[in-house]
Amino acid sequence: MHKFLFKHIDNSGLIVFRIIFGLLCFLEAFGAIFTGWIRRTLIEPKFTFSFIGFEWLQPLPGDWMYAYYAVMGIFGLFIMLGYKYRLSVLMFAVMWTGTYLMQKSSYNNHYYLLMLLSFLMVFFPANRYASIDVKLNPSLKSNSMPSWCKWFFVLQLFILYSYASAAKFYPDWLDGTVMKILMRSKADFYVVGELLQEEIVHYVLAYGGILFDGLIIPLLLIKQTRKYAFFASIFFHLFNSFIFHIGIFPYMSLAFSLFFFEPKTIKNIFFKRKIYYNDNAVIVPKYSTVLLSVFSIYFIIQIALPLRHHFFEDDVLWTEEGHRLSWRMMLRAKSGRTNYKVVDANTGREIPIRLSHYLTRKQQRSASTKPDVIWQFAQHLKHDFANKGIPVKVYVNAFIRVNGKPRKQLIDPKVDLANEEWHHFKHHKWILPSQ
Helix, strand or coil, rough: CHHHHHHEEECCCHHHHHHHHHHHHHHHHHHHHCCCCCHHHHHHHCCCCCCCCCCCCCCCCHHHHHHHHHHHHHHHHHHCCCHHHHHHHHHHHHHHHHHHHHHCCCCCCHHHHHHHHHHHHHCCCCCCCCCHHHCCCHHCCCCCEHHHHHHHHHHHHHHHHHHHHHHCCHHHHHHHHHHHHHHCCCCCCCHHHHHHHHHHHHHHHHHHHHHHHHHHHHHHHCCCHHHHHHHHHHHHHHHHHHHHHCCCCHHHHHHHHHHHCCHHHHHHHHHHCCCCCCCCCCCCCHHHHHHHHHHHHHHEEEEEEHHHHHHHHHHHHHCCCCCCCCCCCCCEEEEEEEEEEECCCCCEEEECHHHHHCCCCCHHHHHHHHHHHHHHHHHHHHHHHHCCCCCCEEEEEEEEEEEECCEEECCCCCCCCHHCCCCCCCCCCCHHHCC
C-alpha cells in the first residue's frame, strides 16, 4: 500500500488543477458580489438560517460582507498564482466555511464540496511548479508528487457520484416526475425551452443522470473509454450549467478530469517546457502513518454521512433528516403553505405575525417546507418575543407538496416548537408521518 500511494508521479495535473481551482474560487467570490447574491442572501435578511449549532455565526453588519467576499476572492487569486499557497488556501477555507455555515437558504452541494476541497488542498503540494512561491524560493520546485494526491481525488469523486446515482433510484425520479417539474420553469429558455417540456426528454435526462453519475468515474479510469467519457462529461456539465445555473460546480467537475488522463498528456498540453517526471521513486515520509490514518478517517466519514438518513424514521424526502452533506442533488421539488401561531404563554392570547416582517421571500420558502428551518424560525420567534419580555409558545400548521403530489400536513400543530429541542441523530416526533 505504501509503495502504491507514495510512488512519485508527474505533478502536472495537480498544478493545472490548482490554477483552475484558484480561478474558480476567485470567480465564485466576486461573482457573488456582482450578481447580487450577497445582497439577497446575506445583507437583506434580518438574520440568516445557519446550520444548527452555529446560530452565533451571522453575516457582518452593513455592507461588510462585500469586503469579506472580496478578501476571499483575493485569496482565490493567490491560490491560482501559487502565492503563499498554503496560507492562502487555508484562509479561503476558513472564510468559505464561515459563509457556508452561516446560511443554508441557498444550500448547494457544490458549496459543501468547495468547503471540503479548500481544506484538503492545504495538504497537497500544489505550489511546487508554476507558482510565485517557487519564484521566491526555488528549492520548493518539484516535477513530481506522491500518487495519493491523484487517488484522493478519484476516491472522493467516486463517493460523490455513486451516492448521487443511488439516490435517484426512487419512483418519482424513475417515472420522470421530478425532471418534469424541474423543466417546467425552463419553458421560456431560448431555443431549448419547448424541447425541455417533452416527456421523452424528461426520461432521457432522468435516466441519463443515473447512468452518468454511476458510470463516469469507472469510464474515465479505463483508457479505452476515457476520451468518450470526457466528451460526455463536457456535455453533461455544460448542460447543467446552462439549465440550472449552479455556479462553478460544473467547471470544477470538469477540472477533476485532469487526474484521470496520463500525466504526460497533461504536461504536453499545458507545460511544454516542463521536464516530465518518470522515475517512479517511492518516497515514504516519516508522517506517512499519520497521513494515512487521517485520510482513512476522512473517507469513513464521507462514506457514512450519506447513509445516516436510513437510520431515521420515515422518508428523507419528507423529513429532510440526513439530507444535507449526502450528495442528494436536485432530487425533489417542494412547495408549502405554512402558518405560525404565536401564543403568549402567560395570557394565552394569540399574537399575530407576518412572515414578511421577519423573512425574505427565499427564506419564507425554506421556513414553509423544511422541518429544521421551521424549528429554527420557531426558536427565533421565541427569542425575539423574550427580548420584549413576552414568553411565547409557537405552533406551526404546515401543509406541503412533494414532487407535485397532494398536500399533506408536515408538522404536528399541537406541539409547541419553541420549547422542543433539536436532535442531530434522532427523529423528531413532531414531524408527522409521510404516509
